[in-house]
Amino acid sequence: xxxxxxxxxxxxxxxxxxxxxxxxxxxxxxxxxxxxxxxxxxxxxxxxxxxxxxxxxxxxxxxxxxxxxxxxxxxxxxxxxxxxxxxxxxxxxxxxxxxxxxxxxxxxxxxxxxxxxxxxxxxxxxxxxxxxxxxxxxxxxxxxxxxxxxxxxxxxxxxxxxxxxxxxxxxxxxxxxxxxxxxxxxxxxxxxxxxxxxxxxxxxxxxxxxxxxxxxxxxxxxxxxxxxxxxxxxxxxxxxxxxxxxxxxxxxxxxxxxxxxxxxxxxxxxxxxxxxxxxxxxxxxxxxxxxxxxxxxxxxxxxxxxxxxxxxxxxxxxxxxxxxxxxxxxxxxxxxxxxxxxxxxxxxxxxxxxxxxxxxxxxxxxxxxxxxxxxxxxxxxxxxxxxxxxxxxxxxxxxxxxxxxxxxxxxxxxxxxxxxxxxxxxxxxxxxxxxxxxxxxxxxxxxxxxxxxxxxxxxxxxxxxxxxxxxxxxxxxxxxxxxxxxxxxxxxxxxxxxxxxxxxxxxxxxxxxxxx
Numbered sequence: 001x002x003x004x005x006x007x008x009x010x011x012x013x014x015x016x017x018x019x020x021x022x023x024x025x026x027x028x029x030x031x032x033x034x035x036x037x038x039x040x041x042x043x044x045x046x047x048x049x050x051x052x053x054x055x056x057x058x059x060x061x062x063x064x065x066x067x068x069x070x071x072x073x074x075x076x077x078x079x080x081x082x083x084x085x086x087x088x089x090x091x092x093x094x095x096x097x098x099x100x101x102x103x104x105x106x107x108x109x110x111x112x113x114x115x116x117x118x119x120x121x122x123x124x125x126x127x128x129x130x131x132x133x134x135x136x137x138x139x140x141x142x143x144x145x146x147x148x149x150x151x152x153x154x155x156x157x158x159x160x161x162x163x164x165x166x167x168x169x170x171x172x173x174x175x176x177x178x179x180x181x182x183x184x185x186x187x188x189x190x191x192x193x194x195x196x197x198x199x200x201x202x203x204x205x206x207x208x209x210x211x212x213x214x215x216x217x218x219x220x221x222x223x224x225x226x227x228x229x230x231x232x233x234x235x236x237x238x239x240x241x242x243x244x245x246x247x248x249x250x251x252x253x254x255x256x257x258x259x260x261x262x263x264x265x266x267x268x269x270x271x272x273x274x275x276x277x278x279x280x281x282x283x284x285x286x287x288x289x290x291x292x293x294x295x296x297x298x299x300x301x302x303x304x305x306x307x308x309x310x311x312x313x314x315x316x317x318x319x320x321x322x323x324x325x326x327x328x329x330x331x332x333x334x335x336x337x338x339x340x341x342x343x344x345x346x347x348x349x350x351x352x353x354x355x356x357x358x359x360x361x362x363x364x365x366x367x368x369x370x371x372x373x374x375x376x377x378x379x380x381x382x383x384x385x386x387x388x389x390x391x392x393x394x395x396x397x398x399x400x401x402x403x404x405x406x407x408x409x410x411x412x413x414x415x416x417x418x419x420x421x422x423x424x425x426x427x428x429x430x431x432x433x434x435x436x437x438x439x440x441x442x443x444x445x446x447x448x449x450x451x452x453x454x455x456x457x458x459x460x461x462x463x464x465x466x467x468x469x470x471x472x473x474x475x476x477x478x479x480x481x482x483x484x485x486x487x488x489x490x491x492x493x494x495x496x497x498x499x500x501x502x503x504x505x506x507x508x509x510x511x512x513x514x515x516x
Contacts, residue, residue, distance in 0.1 A: 008327035011389050012258050014401065018460050020044065020385070021259060033252060033263045040460050041381070043411030043441060045266075048380055049245050051409065051506060052268045055293055056243040059514055063241035063270060064234055068222025070247060071203065074213050079350035080221050080343065081315070082214075087194035089170055090253055093181035094188040099253055102170045102192045105179050106158050111329065113151045117144050167192040197250045215249035220372060222246070223271045224343040227368075228355060231273075238357055238368055239282065241272040245377070257328060259378045266377035273368040275359070276341065282371045283318050283338040289513075290334055290373050291322055296512045297406045299387030305330060315342035324383040333383050334375040341367040384409065388461060394486075403461030404484055406509070412462045413440040413504045417453050419469040421446050429468040432478070432493060439501055458483060464500055 015021040019038035023030040037045055056063045077083050089102040120143055125132045138144055154177065161169040171192045173179075180187055198217050202210035216222065223242045230242055245268045252263055259265075274282045287306070295301050307330070309319040318338040323330040344367045348355040356365040388403045407413070416433050418425035426446055433442050443462070445453050450467060457465050465481045472478050478496065481488045491499060502508075 007389070008258075008386075010391075011327065011386060014389065014459070015041070015258075015385065020460075033261065035259050035262060035378075040411040044384070044405070044409060044461075045377060045381055047409040047411070047506075048377060048384065049266075049268065051509060052293075052375065053243065053245065054506060055510060055513060056241070056270055059510060060241065062236070062239060063243055063272075064230065064236070065243045065245075066223065066226055066230060067246065068219070068226060068244060070216050070249075071213050072216060072222065072225070074211065075350055076221050076225060076347070077198065077214050077217075079346040080224075081346075082198060082217055083196075086198060086217060087196050088253065089167060089192045090195050091171065091174065091192045092190040093184055093186065094190060095186045096181050096184035098181060098183050100181075101253070102167075102174060103158075103162065106154070106170070106173055106177075109177050109179050110151055110154055110158075113147050113154070116147050117151075120144050120147075167194070195253060197252065199249050199251050216246075217250050218248050218374075219244050219246045219267045219269045220271060220374070221343070223269065224347055224370075227273070227344060231357065238359060239272060239274045239278075241270050243268075243270040245269075257326075259382050260326070260328075260331065262378060267374060268377055268380075269372065269374045271339075272371045272373075273357070274371060275362075276366060276369045279338045279340065279369040279371055280318060283336065286371050286373055287320055287336050290336055290375075292513050292516050294322060294324070294334070296509050296516070297384065297387075297409070299384065299406075303387060307332070315339045324387070326383065326386050331379070333379045334373065337372045337374070339370040339372050341369050343370060344368065400455055400458055402458040402483065405461035405463070407463040407504045408506045408509050410461045410463050410504070411441065412443045412457070412460060413464065414442045414500055415453070415457045415462050415465045416442060416444050417450055417465060417467050418446050419450060419467055423470070424473060425468050425470070428472055432466070432468065432496065436497055436500075439497055440504055454481065454486075463504065466496065 012021075016023075016038075018040060020041035022036045022038050024034040024036045025031045053065065057065055090099055091102045091105070092099050117138075120141060121134060121137060124137050124141070125134070138148075154173070157169070157173060160166070161173065168191075171189060174189060175187065178187060181189075199215040200212055201215065203213045204210045223244055226242070230236060231240075245266065247264060248267050249264050252261055272282060272286065291304060291306070294304055303325040305323050307321040307323050309316075309321070316337045317340050320336050321332040322334040322336070324333045344355045347353075348367065355367060357368050358365045384405065385403070388405045390402050390404055391399065392402060393399050403410075405411075414436065416429045416436075418429040429444060429446075433444050436442050443457075445456070447453070448456075454465055461483070463483045465483075467479045467481065469479065472493070476493050477490050478493055479488050480491050480496070480499070
């Protein structure tokens, strides 16, 4: 675990050093849980968004996009349940004066028990070697069974307390399992209470009577209130989806783990409208399709898993997370939810406007059911950075840090390097850049030795480097170097565009999803 935390610290440091992510307002000592994306970060982030957007709108003829406003009528948040139910259960330690989410403290206790089981399994696997049967060991080892029983008991009690909104029992669980404050080490806890996560502000001057409005905590409601606008103007037939990418804001009290949980973040959400009764079939289909989208990036299939929700939101009849193995454990990057007709029904009730769809095949009107796919851009960014970060020892004992980013998402696709800064080589290199810069993001670099320049490009994940040498002036060929293998080959300059365009094309990713 300590080793993984060390990797995470290195990753955070790497993000700053190489222009991916900076602490916001850093010259003023920063602002808690708010970050800015640097010159390489914004390119990667834009590529992630394009990959998602194109996979939704190009691969599905019945999915279209919108861009709704951040400010919306405040009654929308009453209708959606956010005013009354968008809360986190918080608990304070009286000695450290630190505030924690009660549910997170309990989840971490479960994780500690799971770690104990994993350590027993690791020890046994070393002891028995190839003869080790993990399934049998889990079912027969007394220490594993004892810890599993504790997990099951804690899990059941925790799930019940969450579903019943029993704040007193959440506190009692923390006391009964002797969960201590990570800072003070004491169990001197306050009561658990709910805290609403929405940011409020005022619209209009006070003289005119200002209206209290909220910064949206999710992008989904902008889709729901535009359901009829899109359906009628686009002559959409059910089933169909509406996709959106946009900023959302949550006043997270326990914001941590770098860009994993922030107060200002970006979401990619798609609401898929279906006939009542067909929602669970579509839920299963979208679960499968969304996992394919993640796995197409080839960061390692074993790094992904589904996690079904213990506690369903007030609007859902099924919910699953896609989790990715971050350096701090498996964490949610995307949620797939069957939201029933809760949202549209609620907006119909609160607005007084009829939000029905007339189904010509069934010759009847109804309120559609909704299947949602919701993914955090920033979490996705972090998962890709974590899955790509490598420290390698090379032959001869040299080391390199390399980001093995999927080529289609890499901020810079090609670095063009003249061997030396003289004799017409920079001019030749810039000539190549002028030709290729219309196809993809290229970078010209002439400072330091070629070896150091390779390392710099490795560190930002550039998949291809091209070196222009003296022979290039005569034979119009260059040496292309591949990031992951460090292999080099000689290719004609005239073919460079086609070679690299094919390898870095988003089209190949989309085809992989469509064909799988």
